[in-house]
Amino acid sequence: MATTTQTTSAHHGDHGHAAHGPELQHHFETPAQQKEAATLGMWAFLVTEVMLFGGIFLAYAVYRWAFPDVWAEAAHHLNTPLGTVNTVVLLVSSLTVALAVNAAEHGRRTRLLQLLGVTLVLGVAFLGIKAFEYSEKFAHCAGYKTPIAWATGGELLGEQECLVPGRAFAFPAEHGAATEEHASTNKTPHQLFYLLYFIATGLHAVHMLIGLTIVSILTFLAWRGFFTPTYFTPVEIGGLYWHLIDVVWVFLFPLFYLVH
Amino acid sequence: MATTALPGRGYLEDDTPTVWSWVKAWLLTVDHKRIAILYLLSINFFFLLGGLAATVVRIELVTPQGDLLSSDLYNRAFTLHGIIMVFFFLIPVIPAVLGNFLVPLMIGARDLAFPRLNLLSWYLYMAGGIFALSAAVFGGVDTGWTFYTPFSSTYANSNVILTIAGAFIMGFSSIATGLNFIVTIHTMRAPGMTWFRLPLFIWASYATSLIIVLATPVVGITLLLLAIERLWGVGIFDPALGGDPVLFQHLFWFYSHPAVYIMILPGFGVISELIATFSRRRIFGYEFIAFSSMAIALLGFLVWGHHMFVSSQSVYAGLVFSFITMLVAIPSAIKVFNWTATLYKGSISYRTPMLYALGFIGLFVIGGLTGIFLGVVAIDIHVTDTYFVVAHFHYVMVGGTIMAYLGGLHFWWPKMTGRMYNEVWGGISALVIFVGFNMTFFPQFVLGYLGMPRRYHVYPQEFQVLHVLSSSGATVLAIGFIVPIIYLMFSLWKGKPAGNNPWEATGLEWQVSSPPPTHNFTRIPVVTSEAYAFPPEAAERDAASWRPGSPL
Amino acid sequence: MATSKHDTPGDAHGHQEPAHYDGHAHGHISVATYYRVFGALMLLMFLTVGAWWLEGVVAIPRLLGVIVALTIASTKTLLIVLFFMHIKVSSRMSQLYAAASLVGLLMLFIVIMGDYFARGWPPQLGPLP
Incomplete structure (x- = not known):
């Protein structure tokens, strides 16, 4: 055991641990190198995220190209006002994250904590609204008008409508001839739209959860005074991740909610 | 290259007081060299499992009747072989074992940029492997390793979800490795290690990592969509809803064709190292080999449609894919020509790694040229889903990747373990593998051209001679794979110490002790010369020191 | 109105490459710019x-x-990537990787959509003229 300690300390002595903060890992030479590695690593990871969502967007493009009318009909049953509100929420959270990185860079701990806190609240708000939208769809499947009505056994939905893909899927036939030919079956491309909607927004929501976890950890670390004006890389690359989630939503919003 | 290699403590050494702490020291290590050893053990384990499945397949094919396996069991056997070999052996093997060990050493870094991510990648690999194996234990999968829809989504009654979960998780493992390599190669090169002084293995690893990072997420989402389709009962590839099953093939091959280059590119890198070292020459056309790796990585993304010539893809797409497939032959040929040009007037020594390298060149040429046949739409339609295709990709994957892996393993074994293996046995097993491999797979070209379809367990009587030849070749091949396991294990106890640089190779990894110290370089080296800077008198020195009985 | 809003950050996006790659602070984006970008994002939305x-x-x-x-979504993305994600002042490598994701997406979309256009999709529509 004694030898271990000796060797290790000798090694550390060799590349001068005294000259820099404790956050520099042993295999890096300078803090700048470590920071560049972290940033580049995050960007390479974001490339994988973009390609991951790219697959879904490609499927979307293929089917929208094939069924433009179905897309227009189906999209009208999404809650565009709530989608718009959520877009605003996410854009504001992006601003707070950008400002948080700035605050960390200038060593303003209180402001950093405030901004990260606001981001957390906004992220949770986004997921709350999203959950409400989902539950609205499920409530319709159960035959109730709103999720609250569903929970309390309140007002029933007049017409049959179920936009959750699956056996029970039933797209309301109100648009005349186009849907009449499918009247006997629920196997219509409308399901494709809603399937893509649930998968894309669901995967986005999963990323939001991961993002919220990251921001919570950052908040905790900031509260513990972990970040200094010379070392705030986690805030920066955590911010990059958060912005990417925002970018994905920037495309999801017009592609699902704003279709004619 | 001016470096100082101080004798540090070897990375294999432990002074852990209890067995438990020793296990912990290995399973929680963040040392890239130890992680490479973990990968070495686990990947070779999967290779043996995949080989076992192949054995079952080859035994069944000895007779024209289906007497050993039912058709359903046969489907599960070749699917297991394909999935394990592709996802759990060929894709990770060279990057995760040799790459993990060598990338930091070769560029003069103390570790990969993200050591903990590296460890995570091994755990992900194991988790993915356990999923895939549990699928096999619960009855296997019968879709083939390609999971084509709607077969895998609607009609298969086997453990598709477990298996794709395994492949999905394994994808993240390879993303972690690729990401680590990219960042490490960009940010952690030693002073003086410019891009054009990098060993060609690093260039190849970098190109591979680019493919991994760009392509793997796409197969991830594709498999996820497939899982959703199976779980939910409705899916986006379902023709009943207006979906297109061919979209699955597009998305799947967007990854899985570049994945072929994930398998072979690092092999190219290994071969470049071996050829240069054992001819004692600066590699011919360094820049061309380096850039051809990048060109293959790029072009590799644009040729996947040649897997879909008969799957209702448009004629125009087929033509474009066919044309770009031809283009890939150019960078591949550049490599082969440059290796042969390096051999020219070189001081060639036929050590074990070099035997593998020369075998690689021959087999890869056959594999590559038959790839051109298959890139021509007309011929491809004739031989689609026949043994011709099977023989082609085994020539590239086994003849290419495995030969390169074994060559690299023998080359860097003294560095990894500090011991030399028995050179005689090494040479014998390299020859046995070469002979066995050709015996196994060359008859399959003939079989395929005569019309023997793949994935059938019964066949007409007239194919039996060739099938028996192939199966007996597989036996020889199996012996060739088992012998190295024995003498390499044996070398750990009885092998003579290797010294820092047993091959008198260039490269930073040969300047540290064997096995290397935990922190690789006590002082980060400064690189002042190009890779493969063999002194002009190296060849003469080789000739002068040759004695009867010393290795060729 | 729209143009004047994001002209200011747009102007700053001239070609001023960082002279070095080694990850030192490459310059900063001011808080005022963040607010302007945010304004532009809201407007675009x-x-x-x-x-x-x-x-x-x-x-x-x-x-x-x-x-x-x-187009609007891409503009928003560009603004977020350039300013919020600091690509404008990042090292050349990070810029390259940010661009790489675009290249990857283009390969995926151009080739596969090209096939669908040429093949005729769905089948009853027939190929594009």
Whole structure:
């Protein structure tokens, strides 16, 4: 055991641990190198995220190209006002994250904590609204008008409508001839739209959860005074991740909610 | 290259007081060299499992009747072989074992940029492997390793979800490795290690990592969509809803064709190292080999449609894919020509790694040229889903990747373990593998051209001679794979110490002790010369020191 | 109005490459810029919703609507990536990787959509003229 300690300390002595903060890992030479590695690593990871969502967007493009009318009909049953509100929420959270990185860079701990806190609240708000939208769809499947009505056994939905893909899927036939030919079956491309909607927004929501976890950890670390004006890389690359989630939503919003 | 290699403590050494702490020291290590050893053990384990499945397949094919396996069991056997070999052996093997060990050493870094991510990648690999194996234990999968829809989504009654979960998780493992390599190669090169002084293995690893990072997420989402389709009962590839099953093939091959280059590119890198070292020459056309790796990585993304010539893809797409497939032959040929040009007037020594390298060149040429046949739409339609295709990709994957892996393993074994293996046995097993491999797979070209379809367990009587030849070749091949396991294990106890640089190779990894110290370089080296800077008198020195009985 | 809003950050996006790659602070984006970018983002968002609303009232070719929506989304992305994600002042490598994701997406989309256009999709529509 004694030898271990000796060797290790000798090694550390060799590349001068005294000259820099404790956050520099042993295999890096300078803090700048470590920071560049972290940033580049995050960007390479974001490339994988973009390609991951790219697959879904490609499927979307293929089917929208094939069924433009179905897309227009189906999209009208999404809650565009709530989608718009959520877009605003996410854009504001992006601003707070950008400002948080700035605050960390200038060593303003209180402001950093405030901004990260606001981001957390906004992220949770986004997921709350999203959950409400989902539950609205499920409530319709159960035959109730709103999720609250569903929970309390309140007002029933007049017409049959179920936009959750699956056996029970039933797209309301109100648009005349186009849907009449499918009247006997629920196997219509409308399901494709809603399937893509649930998968894309669901995967986005999963990323939001991961993002919220990251921001919570950052908040905790900031509260513990972990970040200094010379070392705030986690805030920066955590911010990059958060912005990417925002970018994905920037495309999801017009592609699902704003279709004619 | 001016470096100082101080004798540090070897990375294999432990002074852990209890067995438990020793296990912990290995399973929680963040040392890239130890992680490479973990990968070495686990990947070779999967290779043996995949080989076992192949054995079952080859035994069944000895007779024209289906007497050993039912058709359903046969489907599960070749699917297991394909999935394990592709996802759990060929894709990770060279990057995760040799790459993990060598990338930091070769560029003069103390570790990969993200050591903990590296460890995570091994755990992900194991988790993915356990999923895939549990699928096999619960009855296997019968879709083939390609999971084509709607077969895998609607009609298969086997453990598709477990298996794709395994492949999905394994994808993240390879993303972690690729990401680590990219960042490490960009940010952690030693002073003086410019891009054009990098060993060609690093260039190849970098190109591979680019493919991994760009392509793997796409197969991830594709498999996820497939899982959703199976779980939910409705899916986006379902023709009943207006979906297109061919979209699955597009998305799947967007990854899985570049994945072929994930398998072979690092092999190219290994071969470049071996050829240069054992001819004692600066590699011919360094820049061309380096850039051809990048060109293959790029072009590799644009040729996947040649897997879909008969799957209702448009004629125009087929033509474009066919044309770009031809283009890939150019960078591949550049490599082969440059290796042969390096051999020219070189001081060639036929050590074990070099035997593998020369075998690689021959087999890869056959594999590559038959790839051109298959890139021509007309011929491809004739031989689609026949043994011709099977023989082609085994020539590239086994003849290419495995030969390169074994060559690299023998080359860097003294560095990894500090011991030399028995050179005689090494040479014998390299020859046995070469002979066995050709015996196994060359008859399959003939079989395929005569019309023997793949994935059938019964066949007409007239194919039996060739099938028996192939199966007996597989036996020889199996012996060739088992012998190295024995003498390499044996070398750990009885092998003579290797010294820092047993091959008198260039490269930073040969300047540290064997096995290397935990922190690789006590002082980060400064690189002042190009890779493969063999002194002009190296060849003469080789000739002068040759004695009867010393290795060729 | 829209242009004047994001002109300011747009101007700053000239070609001033960082002279070195080694990850030192490459320059900063001021808080004022963040607010301006945010303003532009909000404006673009209302533009895209407005365009959607307009489509419901006036008959506009469907393709045009899609193009407008995607252009606005891409502009928003560009603003976020350049300023919020600091790509404008990042090292050349990070810039390259940010661009790489675009290249990857292009390969995926151009080739696969090209096949669908040429093949005729869905089958009853026939190939594009």
